[in-house]
Amino acid sequence: MSQYVVGLTGGIGSGKSTVAELFVEQGAGLVDADAIARELTVADGVAMPMLTAEFGRKILSPNGALDRAAMRQLAFADPSIKNRLECILHPIIRKISTERCRAATEPYVILAVPLLVESGTYRDRCDRIVVVDCPESLQIERVMARNGMSAEEVKAIMATQATRQQRLLVADDVVVNDADKTKISEQVKMLHSNYLALMAEKLKASC
Incomplete structure (x- = not known):
C-alpha cells in the first residue's frame, strides 16, 4: 500500500x-470508493449478477445497470435491504480500493x-x-x-x-x-x- x-x-x-x-x-493520489461502486454496478459490472440474484430484476435500469433510485426506494421501505446491499458491495470495494492504494505511486x-x-x-x-x-x-x-x-x-x-x-x-x-x-x-x-x-x-x- x-x-x-x-x-x-x-x-x-x-x-x-x-x-x-x-x-x-x-x-x-485518489482512490474513490463511490467511483468503484459505480464501476461494479454498470450493466456488465462485477456485482450485478449477485445483486440481481439477491433483489431481482426490479433493481435494473433499462440498460441493465443498477437503478439507484429504485434501490434507494427499496432500502427506505425495508432497512434490512441496505445491509444486504452493503454485504455484497463493501467487501468487493474494500478489496479493489486496497489494491489501488498499494499500486499508487504518489x-x-x-x-x-x-x-x-x-x-x-x-x-x-x-x-x-x-x-x-x-x-x-x-x-x-x-x-x-x-x-x-x-x-x-x-x-x-x-x-x-x-x-x-x-x-x-x-x-x-x-x-x-x-x-x-x-x-x-x-x-x-x-x-x-x-x-x-x-x-x-x-x-x-x-x-
Missing part, C-alpha cells in the same frame, strides 16, 4: 468530490469513502482521517439543487448516514466547506504540506 493513506469522508452534499479534486491538484493517497465512519473498518487502513464539514442546512440545499430531490428526500438519506457530530469525532483534520472554492483550496494546501511532512516522518521511522 502507498506509504501514507488519508481517509476522506463527509455527509451527502458536503463537497467531498471538490475537496478530493483539490488534493489531486496538489499531487495526491507521495500519499486520498481514500475517499462516503461511509467511512459507518463502516467502522477504515480507521485501521488510514494514517489520517479528514472530514469535509458544512452546516446540515447547506447540505440539504446543495443536494436539492444538484439532484432535484425534495428536502424530505435529502433528510431521509442523511438519516441513514453518520451524524455531523459523529464524523467530527473521528476527524484528525477538518475542511470547512461553507464558502467559496478559494477558502477550501487554502485549507487543502495547508493539509497537503502537513501530509507530506507526516509521510516523511513515517518513512524515516520505518527505516
Whole structure:
C-alpha cells in the first residue's frame, strides 16, 4: 500500500468530490470508493449478477445497470435491504480500493469513502482521517439543487448516514466547506504540506 493513506469522508452534499479534486491538484493520489461502486454496478459490472440474484430484476435500469433510485426506494421501505446491499458491495470495494492504494505511486493517497465512519473498518487502513464539514442546512440545499430531490428526500438519506457530530469525532483534520472554492483550496494546501511532512516522518521511522 502507498506509504501514507488519508481517509476522506463527509455527509451527502458536503463537497467531498471538490475537496478530493483539490488534493489531486496538489499531487495526491485518489482512490474513490463511490467511483468503484459505480464501476461494479454498470450493466456488465462485477456485482450485478449477485445483486440481481439477491433483489431481482426490479433493481435494473433499462440498460441493465443498477437503478439507484429504485434501490434507494427499496432500502427506505425495508432497512434490512441496505445491509444486504452493503454485504455484497463493501467487501468487493474494500478489496479493489486496497489494491489501488498499494499500486499508487504518489507521495500519499486520498481514500475517499462516503461511509467511512459507518463502516467502522477504515480507521485501521488510514494514517489520517479528514472530514469535509458544512452546516446540515447547506447540505440539504446543495443536494436539492444538484439532484432535484425534495428536502424530505435529502433528510431521509442523511438519516441513514453518520451524524455531523459523529464524523467530527473521528476527524484528525477538518475542511470547512461553507464558502467559496478559494477558502477550501487554502485549507487543502495547508493539509497537503502537513501530509507530506507526516509521510516523511513515517518513512524515516520505518527505516
